[in-house]
Amino acid sequence: DTGVSQNPRHKITKRGQNVTFRCDPISEHNRLYWYRQTLGQGPEFLTYFQNEAQLEKSRLLSDRFSAERPKGSFSTLEIQRTEQGDSAMYLCASSLTGGFSSPLHFGNGTRLTVT
Amino acid sequence: KQEVTQIPAALSVPEGENLVLNCSFTDSAIYNLQWFRQDPGKGLTSLLLIQSSQREQTSGRLNASLDKSSGRSTLYIAASQPGDSATYLCAVADNAGNMLTFGGGTRLMVKP
Numbered sequence: 001d002t003g004v005s006q007n008p009r010h011k012i013t014k015r016g017q018n019v020t021f022r023c024d025p026i027s028e029h030n031r032l033y034w035y036r037q038t039l040g041q042g043p044e045f046l047t048y049f050q051n052e053a054q055l056e057k058s059r060l061l062s063d064r065f066s067a068e069r070p071k072g073s074f075s076t077l078e079i080q081r082t083e084q085g086d087s088a089m090y091l092c093a094s095s096l097t098g099g100f101s102s103p104l105h106f107g108n109g110t111r112l113t114v115t
Numbered sequence: 116k117q118e119v120t121q122i123p124a125a126l127s128v129p130e131g132e133n134l135v136l137n138c139s140f141t142d143s144a145i146y147n148l149q150w151f152r153q154d155p156g157k158g159l160t161s162l163l164l165i166q167s168s169q170r171e172q173t174s175g176r177l178n179a180s181l182d183k184s185s186g187r188s189t190l191y192i193a194a195s196q197p198g199d200s201a202t203y204l205c206a207v208a209d210n211a212g213n214m215l216t217f218g219g220g221t222r223l224m225v226k227p
Contacts, residue, residue: 004158042218103164106160
């Protein structure tokens with residue numbers, strides 16, 4: 001169990017550019033979640049996957065955001081045409097099953113700064 | 116829409132004090148409630164999980180209680196230590212167990 005891994009740790013980009021983040025969950029975990037956290041706030045739900053199926057998306061996930069989990073393993077979160085308001089910490093989490101009855105393991109996040 | 120509030124937003128105590136962190140939520144139809152710890156620049160670590168049918172959970176110096184009908188939970192930390200300094204977040208799972216809604220957190224500083 002090497003934990004949830006997120007790359008890159010930090011990303012600085014100019015407004016209008018596209019960025020992609022990667023999350024590698026714990027290998028046998030079926031559920032994978034993406035959250036966004038701004039300074040001083042709790043994480044906000046973006047989307048989650050059960051294996052390769054994306055089952056729910058928050059209204060926060062505008063058309064500029066897309067997430068994938070091909071083959072039910074790693075996941076990517078892409079933001080197109082970034083805006084300064086996208087600056088935040090993007091957190092990935094995984095769990096063995098749904099229902100949050102099994103522990104939720106978080107990665108250390110990717111901090112995005114849009115200049 | 117579920118809303119989760121944590122009070123206080125920040126707390127500073129001397130080492131050795133017992134302390135209570137508060138969490139309230141607006142929709143009592145929850146699946147469970149969890150308390151997490153977050154160190155600066157890091158992800159979250161799960162501390163305690165209370166199922167909707169339970170009243171409390173304990174782990175070491177931590178005790179979390181849940182009063183679902185009133186929409187409240189407390190996290191009690193006994194004999195606080197400087198290593199307890201972190202942000203503590205509570206989160207409630209919706210009735211289907213598919214989504215966690217987080218509070219804004221309580222930033223705790225324990226001074227030696």
